[in-house]
Amino acid sequence: MSVALQAFDLKYGYRAEPVVDGFDLTVAAGEWLGIVGPNGSGKSTVLRMLARLVAPHRGAVMMDGQNLAGMNTKDIAKRMTMLAQTQESSLDITVRELVRRGRNPHLKWYEECRGQHEEVVNWALRVTGMELLQHRSLLELSGGERQRAWLAMCMAQSPKTLLLDEPTTYLDIAHQLELMELIRRLNREQGITVIMVLHDLNQAARYCDRIVAVKEGAVVREGKPSEVFQIEFFREVFGIEAKVHDDDGVPVYLPCGVVKQPSRVGNVS
């Protein structure tokens, strides 16, 4: 197995208390990994450490066997990119200009985005379905279109690894599926390694090769969707009762209610 990214014993905290502690992860090249877990469990913090947007207080992230801490930013950006949950929404530049920025890590300081670089820009616009909107300002796009424009910029970086933080949050269901299918194509056809934080567990089950569940800043379950998404998992990790069906090998869950806790304060009525 060729390893794309590895994290060892990561720790990070915003205040005195750590929100991630003892987090380990190995991601194979070409794999689609889903990171799931309750609100505040540390998923985004982990992703930000994997992308070196923040430095771990302990532990290390290795990419292709090299410690991210010692790599220069341009070298990281040539190989890895991250699509955040929300994007800067006041940028008044065209889609094409934004996508061109994705080529910056590959350009020398004196070089302009021309020739083969423009071809990559055209490709990124094409695969993300943004060709027709390329001359529009980002201000004139819907939320879904804007998300695709930023994904096009990420693709223009020609990354080997793509990190995404809940990329479907603001999209309607058709646009969610469109984005997931697009990422599937990039994963299968271009061999791009995908690491995605997801709240929709049914989508995680359908698209991801492997799931890592995080609770209180550490990995609590790991495996194929059918191994992880079982009734006990929903109880222990999310505190809900759920029914789980099998749809051609893909687990589909139906939430039925929160797990009943013994009441300490008595009835409200």
Ligand SMILES: Nc1ncnc2c1ncn2[C@@H]1O[C@H](COP(=O)(O)OP(=O)(O)OP(=O)(O)O)[C@@H](O)[C@H]1O
């Ligand atoms: N900038 C910050 N300053 C202080 N605390 C923060 C900051 N960002 C996150 N936290 C806290 O760190 C913890 C983990 O946050 P994180 O965003 O990593 O969780 P998450 O699992 O991605 O949550 P969600 O599912 O709600 O997006 C939370 O308790 C959160 O309140």
